[in-house]
Amino acid sequence: MAKVELKKPIVEEISESIKDAAAVVLVSYSGISVEQDTALRKELREAGVTYKVYKNTMMNFAFNETPCETLSQHLEGQNALAVSKEDATAPARIISKYFKAVPTLKLVAGVVEGTYYDENGMQALAAVPSREELLGKLLGSIQSPIANFARVISQIAEAKEA
DSSP states (O other), X not given: XXXXXXXXXXXXXXXXXXXXXXXXXXXXXXXXXXXXXXXXXXXXXXXXXXXXXXXXXXXXXXHTTSGGGGGXXXXXXXXXXXXXSSOSSHHHHHHHTTTTTOTTOEEEEEEETTEXXXXXXXXXXXXXXXXXXXXXXXXXXXXXXHHHHHHHHXXXXXXXXX
């Protein structure tokens, strides 16, 4: 069997994973220990993020003529691909948590909802809280004035009784 035929399924696998993805993030993973990598992969898996190491040439072929084509310019060194179909910020957010423990780990670039982001853009995206956190904050800010109003009414009622 020719080498090209052996590589074709891998390119198709990458192409299928990035198709209709909310976020495709290129990660430079050099210098990470096995324990840290295992913990990172577990957390990504629990968030519904596919994280896999591919050869740069395979990713380059898969990115060709897709919204991820701009990522091809960053394919140097040891790279992994983190792909999320639903939560656009999950890969960047989870990987950025490991920056302190592994200073060599780096968000190289990404395509989130069809828009290309460089390393700085990905770090800014990583700072965005998850959808659940944002909804919780919104609910808390809506609930706060009502709770304060109820407390004031209660204090007025207690003051009149005394």
